[in-house]
Amino acid sequence: MNSIVLDSEFLNNIEITKYLPSFTKFHSWLLEEDYSLYDESFLAAKDVLSFIKSGAKTKKKKILKLYFEQFDNENIKQFISPLSDAIEANINEDMSLALSKKNELISLGILNFTKQYIEQISKYNPQPLIDTESSTQQIHLEVKNDEQIIQQDSLKIIKQKSHYISWLEGDIVPTLEKLKREYANNTISEESVRNFVKEFRKFVGGKLLFYITDVNEKTVSGIPLEITSSGYEEMKHPFLNITWEVSAPIEKYVKNIKYKAGDIVEASFNETRNENFRYLLLFVDFGRATALPRTILDVLATNLKQDVLKEVLINLNVSEENDEHIQAYVIQKVLERSDLVKQKLMKNLENLEENLTLIQIKEKELEQQQMELNEQEKQWQNILQRIDYYKRFEQFNNVSIEEEHNEIPFNPKLFIEQLQSLFYYNDEQQLVYNKEIIRSFVYALQSNILTVLAGPSGTGKSSIVHAFANAVKNVEVRMVPVQSSWTDTQDLLGYFHPTDKAFVPTPFMEAMAEAAQKDSAHKIFLICLDEMNLAHVEYYFSEILSAREDKNQEIRLYPKRQWETAKLILEQGQVDIERLHSAKELIELYPPVFSIPTNVRFIGTLNMDHTVKPLSPKVIDRSFIIEINHLSASEKREIISSLDVLQGKVEMDYEKFIESYSEEGILEVYIDELQNISDLFEDFPNASLNSRGMKHLIKILTYCKDANEIEKIIDYLIYGKILPRLEIKKSDFVPFENTIMSQLQKYEESYKKLQKMVEAKHTITFW
Structure with a gap:
């Protein structure tokens, strides 16, 4: 490899210079005796691999072409396979393979390549283009002829802190400081990671956006994003000065991945349980991630057939490239419909005002009663009022307009036929099921038997659950994706946090607590364990299976003394509002001995292949198996031709359902x-x-x-x-x-x- 002299204009291009920290760290790793990639060196290796792949392409950006002209393209390509394998080996903790691939990279001459990059780029020491606090230059990026042109204007940037940065500087600081100390000592604990993820989930609201950086046969990698006033922004690592890029194996989901590198997706996450990668904090379920459309045109293209889309664009009188025209049209239509929306909102606000007036009257009555209470009771009552106030405030801000639907009278003898028609006409997927499959499903639910839906992928196992809720009033569905790492009841139900004196529920436990509330007694709750045999069912579901055999159907969540402590916290009130809220939630929603609500029905879906666990005789004995297979085209046509056109929801409540x-x-x-x-x-x-x-x-x-x-x-x-x-x-x-x-x-x-x-x-x- 012969070094060439690069001019300063070239070296100020961020497409080349941004990799300098990664190359420096990666070069150091190559020279070290340690063959394992941890922390910064792992992320650095991924950056170097990305740079090499970009340079090895036949078609590449001109700025990359200029840089890589000094190398033999075939030699560069030789680095890709062993470097990818070294990264994969570290993810799978195969250290013997990691050592082998490191030695192979060195023998291929990668040290000369990294050394030359570092010497060329660091010689000029290019300065950052943007100072995030205040800068005298504003950078505008525009794409033209596959080149990135940087225009600089003499304008002062005023960049406000994002919500994420503000959150990192708030109450989470003690947790981050603890993580930093543990990281420095190479002893990051599972508890510290769990505490961070618990608070982070509260901040982001359950799911997270990711910029996908790589999709290959075994893993997906992505960087967390937040939405700011200026668009998507990468979330920096909470306590390290590195790119927060997380990876997860997706072997069983590869065939279903519908996104690629460069896309933005929404995904669920949990705390990582891989001890070697705890510093990355998150384990992301990339297998079930959904890609987000970038533009309104993307939304139309996703939901309309090509010929219909062309007709829509002709009617809008816009070209396919002009997304701004489409946005303007949509905004115009929204404004035309705004009066109707305003009327509905005003009606809701009127109802809210009436409710608030009643609340004020009740509060005055309560004040009168408080005069007769002793000092300790007053204190407790004030605490409860404060908590209820915040709950009312939250409800006020989450007012939504209920969906309207046609109500269909319940007819026991026609119920199955009604459902078969509604499954087809109520749903955009136009679901078609054999009548006896629907009958078996409904009667198993009514009988309160664990209902297992088995069959190949794509036969509608999960869809029939949602379709039933769309076809019947007062039915709630809660889907709970089972993780392969689940080994005990805590993974399904949650755990008691001894420091916060609070129960940390899972979505499964939250669904049962919701079903147990008085205002939910008339509803039917379908809790579906999606792909239930990814883990051993008899391990994580054992306590539920056993409880359903008892007359009282009770499960134990934590020691009763913690519940007594929560009562004392409410009585004394000498703690912050968060602790008070946790104590009240513990008493109202999660008692130490929890009774499984009678209006809950448990469902499981499963695919049978070599990657999942077989059902044990104990589970089979307590289940009713419904195998759903693909229908032939002729079978579907015959069923559809027999259906009555029907849309809406069948009138139903829990008491009527179990008759x-x-x-x-x-x-x-x-x-x-x-x-x-x-x-x-x-x-x-x-x-x-x-x-x-x-x-x-x-x-x-x-x-x-x-x-x-x-x-x-x-x-x-x-x-x-x-x-x-x-x-x-x-x-x-x-x-x-x-x-x-x-x-x-x-x-x-x-x-x-x-x-x-x-x-x-x-x-x-x-x-």
């Missing part, structure tokens, strides 16, 4: 029929139904309206409750095969499923 129609006494003949089928499998371990399984089937039958409906659903009861229990060697099944198959022949779906199971070479299993 049964058949007494167990008149079901005896069908119960005997199911028992006979179960007895066919009694020679196989755990295959025949026990008393619990039979009770489940009887309960489902009580929701059938007539004999015709019972005869149809029995096939699916065998399919979903008996066949999943079967797991035996094929050789053990052969002596009974003819007898069992002949008895099952009249049950079409179960017969076809068992035929498919019997085709296995070694083990006969439902999965």
Whole structure:
């Protein structure tokens, strides 16, 4: 590699000079005996890889072309593979591979490449283009002919602190200082990371925006963003002077990724549990991230077919490139509709004013009552008033206009047909399901059995849950994505924070607490564990499974003495408002012994492949399995042609939902029929139904309206409750095969499923 002289105009271009700190750190790592990439050196390696990839492209920016002319392009390309592997090896903690790849990079001559860059760029010592506090230059960037042209005007920049920077300088400072100390001693604790992420989640509101820097076969990387008055801005690392870039493995999600490097996505996050990367604080669920459209034109293109989009643009009289015209048109339409919006808002405000007047009257009555209270009771009452005030204030600021929908009278005999039509006509996806699948799903929910929706990806397992809520009044859905790292009940429910004297709930626990409130008693809550077998279900869900077997259905969240402490905090009131709020929340929402609300129904979705955990016999015994498969085009056409056009929501509440129609006494003949089928499998371990399984089937039958409906659903009861229990060697099944198959022949779906199971070479299993 022959060094060339670069002029100062070239060296002032940020496309080249911005990598100097990363090259310096990376070069030092190459010279060190340590072969592991941690902290700054890990991020530096990723920056160097990004720079090399940009320079190795056949088509690249002119400024990059100018710099890389001094090198042999083929030699540069040789660095990419081993450097990518070294970074990946560090993510997977494969240190032997990391050492091998480091040695390979050095043998390929990367030291000369990094040394030359550092000498050339640092020689001129280019100054930062922008001083974030006050600068005499303002930088304007515009893209033209694939070059970045920097224009400088003699204007003073007044840059206000972003909300994120202000947050970092606020109450979180003690937590950050602790993290800094632990980082310096290489002892960042899991508790410190959890405390930071807890407060950070409160700040951002649950999800976070990321600028995607890299997408490859195994990982996705991105930088957190915040929205400011000037657009998207990168969030700096909370306590280190480095780029806050986080990576996460996404092997099982790669085929579903619908974004690329350079996109902005919204993703959920949690605290990282990888000890080597705790300084990055976050573990991001990039697998389920959703890309955000950049412009209004992007929104239209995403939601409209190409021919429809062209027609819309013609009607708007704008070109595809002119997004500003589209924005102007949309703003005009919003203004035209504003009077209607104002009227609705004014009506809501009137109602609010009436409520506030009633509150003021109640407060005066309360003041009169306070005169008769002793000093300690007064203090407690004042505390509660302060908390209630903030809650009312928050509710006032979150007023929304309720969605209007057509109300459809509930007809028990037509309910399943109504749902089938509503699933198709209510939803933009136009969902199509076999009527018996819907019937099995609804009756399992009514019977309060853990309902497991199994089947290939894309068959509508999650969609049927949302579609039911869209079709029926007073149904709430809470989706809870299961993480592969879940190992115990705390991952599902949450934990008690001993320092804050507060319970830190998960979304699952928050949903149960919401369902337990008095004003939710008429609602049906569907809590769906999405991809429930990513982790062992019997590990994280064991306490719920056990509690559902008891009469009171109670779970223990934390020691009762902590609840007594919360009562004392409210009585004494000598703490800050945050601690008071936590104490009141503990008493009202999260008692030490929590009763599972009767209006909650648990659902699980699962895909069966080699990356997930199989369901244990304990879980299968307490579940009803509904397998949803892809329908053929002809099957879909036949179903759609039979549907009535229907939109809206069926009138329903919890009490009406659980009403049964058949007494167990008149079901005896069908119960005997199911028992006979179960007895066919009694020679196989755990295959025949026990008393619990039979009770489940009887309960489902009580929701059938007539004999015709019972005869149809029995096939699916065998399919979903008996066949999943079967797991035996094929050789053990052969002596009974003819007898069992002949008895099952009249049950079409179960017969076809068992035929498919019997085709296995070694083990006969439902999965």
